[in-house]
Every structure is written in structure tokens, then in C-alpha cells.
Amino acid sequence: MKNVYLDNAATTQVRKEVIDIMQDALATSYGNPSSTHSFGRTAKTAIESARKTIAKQMNAFPSEIIFTSGGTEADNMILRCAVRDLGVQTIITTKIEHHAVLHTVEELHEKGLVNLCFVNLNADGNPDMAHLQTLLSKDDSKKLVSIMHINNEIGNKVDIHAISVMAKEHGALVHSDTVQSIGHYEWDVKSTPVDFLAAAAHKFHGPKGIGFAYIRKNSGLGCMISGGSQERGFRAGTESFHNIVGLEEAFVLAYKNLEEEQNYVTDLKQYFIQKIENEIPGARFNGLSGDMDNSTYTLVNVCLPVQPEKALMLLFHLDIKGIACSKGSACQSGSDKGSHVLSEILSEEDMKKPSLRFSFSKYNTKENIDYTVGVLKEFMIQ
Numbered sequence: 001m002k003n004v005y006l007d008n009a010a011t012t013q014v015r016k017e018v019i020d021i022m023q024d025a026l027a028t029s030y031g032n033p034s035s036t037h038s039f040g041r042t043a044k045t046a047i048e049s050a051r052k053t054i055a056k057q058m059n060a061f062p063s064e065i066i067f068t069s070g071g072t073e074a075d076n077m078i079l080r081c082a083v084r085d086l087g088v089q090t091i092i093t094t095k096i097e098h099h100a101v102l103h104t105v106e107e108l109h110e111k112g113l114v115n116l117c118f119v120n121l122n123a124d125g126n127p128d129m130a131h132l133q134t135l136l137s138k139d140d141s142k143k144l145v146s147i148m149h150i151n152n153e154i155g156n157k158v159d160i161h162a163i164s165v166m167a168k169e170h171g172a173l174v175h176s177d178t179v180q181s182i183g184h185y186e187w188d189v190k191s192t193p194v195d196f197l198a199a200a201a202h203k204f205h206g207p208k209g210i211g212f213a214y215i216r217k218n219s220g221l222g223c224m225i226s227g228g229s230q231e232r233g234f235r236a237g238t239e240s241f242h243n244i245v246g247l248e249e250a251f252v253l254a255y256k257n258l259e260e261e262q263n264y265v266t267d268l269k270q271y272f273i274q275k276i277e278n279e280i281p282g283a284r285f286n287g288l289s290g291d292m293d294n295s296t297y298t299l300v301n302v303c304l305p306v307q308p309e310k311a312l313m314l315l316f317h318l319d320i321k322g323i324a325c326s327k328g329s330a331c332q333s334g335s336d337k338g339s340h341v342l343s344e345i346l347s348e349e350d351m352k353k354p355s356l357r358f359s360f361s362k363y364n365t366k367e368n369i370d371y372t373v374g375v376l377k378e379f380m381i382q
Contacts, residue, residue, distance in 0.1 A: 009359035025242040050248035072100040074198035074213035077224040089141035094342040105348040136170040143172040150180040153341040154287025155322035157296040183254040206250030210243035266297040299359035311354035
């Protein structure tokens with residue numbers, strides 16, 4: 001049986017170089033970074049080096065990079081602490097954010113801690129900028145705009161620069177979940193006036209369980225986890241040293257090879273789109289995922305012309321054939337509920353059809369795609 005992994009939006013294969021550096025860290029650099037002896041100082045120096053590496057690439061200050069357990073924690077820390085510490089009274093977001101954002105802001109609203117406003121979406125799933133302008137102008141409350149750069153299900157690229165500039169004109173703070181973006185696109189936080197970002201290493205061939213928050217200097221944000229002075233007081237707890245050096249290595253390699261790998265994966269996506277269009281009549285790409293200019297080069301989300309009763313077996317059939325993909329985000333795959341993203345942009349009729357997310361990386365090949373489309377085609381005619 002072939003093994004074809006096309007679920008890179010859920011998580012990516014860890015690079016060998018990252019595994020090697022993490023193994024070395026586990027074996028030799030076991031001092032507590034808070035300890036003052038040489039073992040601790042060695043670990044602490046490496047952590048600060050990683051912080052500087054990330055900051056330099058993003059044109060940030062090292063003090064603005066805070067290591068977390070991943071994107072979900074970073075999103076939670078930023079949103080909850082912005083309400084608690086910065087006087088945020090209104091959060092403006094969309095209904096197709098990752099649940100790390102959506103569930104957090106809904107909880108804050110349900111507890112009466114914040115007003116919650118949703119930006120209208122156009123037919124393809126991008127925010128209506130005129131409506132965003134209206135929401136920003138609505139009243140004098142302290143506002144925070146939280147909109148992701150790249151949607152994790154349909155791959156839409158959102159103009160975060162334009163959103164940030166508009167928000168700043170109204171005195172609003174800006175947060176973006178960039179988990180599907182950092183490691184795949186260049187970021188310059190000096191030119192794009194965001195206040196907060198979230199990232200996760202496992203989306204760009206690094207380890208799971210580590211990520212970072214970008215928190216603009218002098219923002220006034222306080223800590224979410226108390227108990228120590230680690231991470232400049234933002235996040236107490238002994239640092240996950242081996243994961244941090246793994247994140248740094250993955251981050252460095254992602255940007256060192258960015259253009260080459262972007263070109264390679266873009267070619268794979270174009271090839272996949274062409275194969276689907278040529279061999280599966282009636283298939284449609286959801287959101288802007290079939291638009292090479294307005295979606296990320298890493299994924300497509302395709303709605304297949306399959307009857308609902310047969311659709312129940314599709315993912316199982318692909319799995320039996322050794323193909324890994326997703327019917328939505330990985331966080332949703334164990335749920336009976338349909339995709340909250342697709343439900344906002346698809347018709348009721350199309351929601352009854354199976355929609356699958358295929359996501360690509362440097363480790364995929366055109367042979368993988370040929371095999372996958374062949375299996376799909378075979379399933380359609382059975």
C-alpha cells in the first residue's frame with residue numbers, strides 16, 4: 001500500500017535537521033534555563049539566541065517574541081489578556097476563524113466581558129472591508145480586530161496590511177492568527193502594523209508543542225500563566241528547551257529555502273488543480289483555494305460531486321488506500337459537525353456533498369497527486 005500524506009495544513013513532517021538538533025539538545029543541554037550554573041546558562045543562551053533569530057527575520061525586537069506551547073495558547077493569551085489588561089471592550093472578528101480564536105472570543109462575550117462583532121464575508125469567504133470600516137466606526141469603545149492571515153480550511157489570503165492600517169486609523173488593536181502563514185510567507189511587523197501574532201512550529205516542519213506569540217513592545221499585556229519570571233514574565237514555567245531549539249532550526253530552514261520550496265509546492269498545487277479539473281467533472285474548489293493568486297500555495301479545498309450516502313465512506317476509502325487528507329481542520333476531524341467555515345460560504349446543497357482539504361509540502365511529489373486523483377476517480381465511478 002502506498003503512503004501519501006496530503007494533510008500538511010494539519011501538521012507537517014519534521015525535518016531531519018530539526019530532529020538531529022533536538023536529539024542533541026535532549027542529550028547534552030539538560031540544565032534548567034533559570035539556573036545560574038553553566039548548565040543552565042548554556043540552555044538560557046540558546047533560548048535567547050532562538051528569540052533573536054525569529055525577531056530578526058520578522059523585523060521585531062527580541063523582547064516581542066514569547067515562546068508558547070503553540071498557536072492555540074498564543075491566541076488565547078493575547079485575546080484574554082487584551083480584554084483583561086488593555087481595556088478592550090469590543091472584539092471584531094469573522095465567523096470563519098480557527099476555533100482557537102472563535103471559541104475564545106465567544107466565551108469572553110458569553111461572560112459579559114466584551115462585545116462581539118462579526119465582519120460580513122463576501123461569497124468567497126473574505127472579509128467585507130466596507131463592513132469592517134462600519135464596525136470600527138460604530139462607537140467609541142476600545143476595539144481589537146482579530147482576523148487570520150490565511151484560512152486553515154479554504155486557504156484564502158486576507159490583506160492583513162490593509163486591515164491593520166484601517167484598524168489603526170480608528171485606534172483599534174490588531175491580532176492575527178498566522179499559524180498557516182509564518183514559515184510560508186515573509187513577515188515584517190514594522191511595515192504591517194499588527195500588535196499581536198500567533199505561530200506554531202509544527203506547521204513549518206518543526207516539532208509539535210511549541211510556538212510563539214508576537215506581542216508588540218510596550219503593549220501593556222500582562223501574563224496569563226503565573227508562577228515564575230520566564231518569558232519576560234509573560235509565561236511562567238520551565239522552558240521547553242529542546243522544542244525551542246527545534247523551532248529555531250525549522251524557522252531558519254523555512255526562510256533559508258523559502259523561494260525554492262514555495263516554487264516547488266506551488267507547482268504541485270497547480271498540478272493538482274489541473275488533474276482534478278481534467279479528471280473529475282463537477283468538482284469545485286471552495287473559497288479561493290483554486291485561485292493561485294488569492295490563496296495560499298499550500299492547500300486546496302475541493303467539493304466533490306458525490307451523493308451524501310456514499311460520501312460517508314470517502315475518507316475511509318482514502319485512508320484504506322494510504323492517503324491522508326482532511327474533511328476540515330484537524331481540530332474538527334473528530335466532530336460530527338460540519339465545517340463552520342464551509343457552512344458560511346457554501347449552499348445547503350453543497351454542504352451535503354463531501355469537501356476535502358488536500359495540503360502540500362516539500363515532501364510531496366506529482367506521483368503522489370497522480371495516485372490520489374486516481375483513487376478519487378475510482379471511488380467516483382464505483
